[in-house]
Amino acid sequence: MSRLRERLARWIERRLPQPRLREGATNRPRRLVKRIIVFGRMPNPTFDYYLAARLEAQEMPPYQVVDIRSGETTALEAEGTFVILCRYASPSVLRWIEINAEHLAGVGLFVDDDIPAVVTGNDADFFYRLFLWYRALWPLRRLNRHLDIVWASTANLAANLACARAVVLPPAPPLALSQAARSDRERQSQPGSEILIGYHATGVHLEEHHFLRPVIAEILRERPQVRFEVFADRRAKSIWRGLECVEIREPMAWIEYLADANTQKIDIMLVPLAPSRVNDCRAATKRIDIARYQAAAVFSEGAAYGHSNEGTELRLPYNASLWRETILRLVDDSELRETVAAATHQAVMQLAWAAVPGLESLKPDKESNFAL
Known part of the structure; x- marks a missing residue:
């Protein structure tokens, strides 16, 4: 019975939404990055473990962090902004990206779990799996049209996200x-x-x-x-x-x-x-x-x-x-x-110490990093 359940889970996983880069994306920004906005359920350990110290590194553009639960996106500046989605997206964030797509410097997604496997597995309770579906998987149907970069926390996870050509971004916490x-x-x-x-x-x-x-x-x-x-x-x-x-x-x-x-x-x-x-x-x-x-x-x-x-x-x-x-x-x-x-x-x-270089592809002086 367990083998049958595992086969069924794998069958379902293959049919769940997966991150994919937009047509023409090359894991680089589209144009010069003037600022970075990170969307997520803030504060959270994923941002602190992987992104905070890198965004504070020398030569990185200024950044701000927005809690997707606030629903406030109308006042955000889109021109030259690179968007990073930290695991999750909300309908209001997706609408903001769609409305401002022509003005953005790019959109990236950071993932630190095999979310389809968690959703189809036994260990997470039903409400958490439902949450992952709603906030992490379902938004991909709209988000994939805009994705320029996908980051994954480990090489194994990146291999599972092969369709997105994910870049490995290991943990790099702030020294403090x-x-x-x-x-x-x-x-x-x-x-x-x-x-x-x-x-x-x-x-x-x-x-x-x-x-x-x-x-x-x-x-x-x-x-x-x-x-x-x-x-x-x-x-x-x-x-x-x-x-x-x-x-x-x-x-x-x-x-x-x-x-x-x-x-x-x-x-x-x-x-x-x-x-x-x-x-x-x-x-x-x-x-x-x-x-x-x-x-x-x-x-x-x-x-x-x-x-x-x-x-x-x-x-x-x-x-x-x-x-x-x-x-x-x-x-x-x-x-x-x-x-x-x-x-x-x-x-x-x-x-x-791995955070010291920052996110090299988003540094504004790296002209060769921009997608054509």
């Missing part, structure tokens, strides 16, 4: 977002003190909740000093009920989540990724959250975070026994936690 505000002295745990383990999941990781539950249950039984916190939506909450020393937290708005990292200390953070087509397209953005919390991380090995023989970070196969053993090692060894946390912090700093 990736640097921890607290001192090392505040971060270090004292021997024998309480250890907090966190799993900060979004609403599309139901399988990973099921994977972690017995692992955490055993760790809590074996290490009385451990507490566990998990972000869980209404479906995932039931998985964690009945365990002592577990705090189930409601998913937060992005601004609240950023503030939480300045007040909360987490010793170990978990990033399991079940084998799936959706997870194969994920980028390593969870590293950024972990660096802010100054935690030691355990990652699933794979396309997003690499493999077990690469560097100092802990990357494991999707095997419950290995996860249990590795988490226990981290609980018992504060020096190991410090080493692992430092490795992730260094990896995030390297991501941040």
Whole structure:
């Protein structure tokens, strides 16, 4: 039955709208870029992880950010404007693009998820899948007539968007977002003190909740000093009920989540990724959250975070026994936690430096970048 469902899901995916460049587009602006407008559901992590620092880079045109939920587009200047859609579009934004198409310097779309696979998959709840259809897929029927550039967050995702000839744009967070505000002295745990383990999941990781539950249950039984916190939506909450020393937290708005990292200390953070087509397209953005919390991380090995023989970070196969053993090692060894946390912090700093060149194709002095 699962194979039949998977085949049906793939059949549906192939018939869902996909990004495609307009006729004659070459992944470059149409003309000189005087300014940039970014449309999206603002504020959000996608903008902060991928676009904010690049738009702040030297020689980039001025930019502004517009929340698509406001519906206010009439006062926006279109002449010479390059539009970037951050995942989503609204009817009012689409109308504004259509009305001003002859005046725009171009239109680009940034995508950081295999959205058709999420829509046809099991992990996301019905209302989120409906939202993705309405805000991310359905608008493509109108938007594709105007697209000059499509950016994708990973090479695997770009391969899935082959019809759009997507350009890979890896995570590049602002340095301020990736640097921890607290001192090392505040971060270090004292021997024998309480250890907090966190799993900060979004609403599309139901399988990973099921994977972690017995692992955490055993760790809590074996290490009385451990507490566990998990972000869980209404479906995932039931998985964690009945365990002592577990705090189930409601998913937060992005601004609240950023503030939480300045007040909360987490010793170990978990990033399991079940084998799936959706997870194969994920980028390593969870590293950024972990660096802010100054935690030691355990990652699933794979396309997003690499493999077990690469560097100092802990990357494991999707095997419950290995996860249990590795988490226990981290609980018992504060020096190991410090080493692992430092490795992730260094990896995030390297991501941040990737923003320095900005978005080269949109710089106004790059005459050769303009499509003819």
